[in-house]
Amino acid sequence: MSELETSEIICANPDCRIADTGKCVEGMERDKCPHYGHAPAERNEVPEADSGIPLSAGGTLTPVETARLLRAGEARVISVIGPSDAGKTSLIAGLYDLFQNGPVADLAFAGSLSLHEFEHVCHDARAASRRDTPHISRTPRGEVRFYHLDLVSPTYGRLSLALGDRAGEEYRGAIDDISVVADFIEIPRVDTLTLLVDGERLLDVGARHNLRSEIDLILQALIEAGAVATRPRLAIVLTKLDVVQASADRARTEADFAALVANIFNTFSGSFSQIQAFRVAASPKDDSVQRGTGVPELLTFWLESPPVPPTAAPSAQGASRIFGRLKEREDAEATI
16 A cells, blocks of 8 residues: 555645545545645644744635635635636636736735635646646635735725635525525625636537526525625626637627616616626636736726715614524634
């Protein structure tokens, strides 16, 4: 047996159940996973240094950690949603990678509690990975994960960006069972809902009709479940623009996207305070389109002042919004 097979099966990732299932939660080989073989630790904390200052481990944030971040200062919550393989994690990783070359749309990088996770998801899209084509690992199913960025600019000052990332299969599941929307705790607090439209699927004549139906049904499920009662803004994003522009069916696909946006506006505009379309190439497969095309424009839209939510009467049952209840949960945990 190899050393990996004879040693104790442990993993520092608290979400991983490799000791029970034999499979890495990230889908990686044991000898490639940076967490395998290390003692379990809290998701976003490491033991305190001698000075007594808690240090961040650089992972994604839990909902409770994100709620604490939102109370600390000016912030925006963005939820990136869409069917599987639409490019959700690629978009988040692509945004972070743009800041490696300096400010983006007059915004400068000012820190992150998710540096390790950003680097982890970006690695396979970089030349250092020695892959023939860029690759971004898919988001595993489970609790929503939040990536964090602190940004600063003359226009917005300093603010935090919390980017929610959830597996596309879970949004697809809401079509069949609307009750699962209650578990999407990031949606009721979101400032901008960002809906991704897979450009590669839209190119496929056999798949485009199913894609459009799927997107409509996901939005319908969120609305019927009351998840967007605060009327957030909606960004509709055509992804994989490099693939679309390289195709002989480019004109037809662009027309299909325009029709999809028009249909969403006509059908769902009453549920959102603003709807705007974008086209991005977050992680292009070749040099025909510049990496990050369209992402700065989307970032600017995300950071605009969020709409003022409707005023609601105080409830004797406690906070009415999900992130408000997270505060109650955190306070309760602090008293244990």
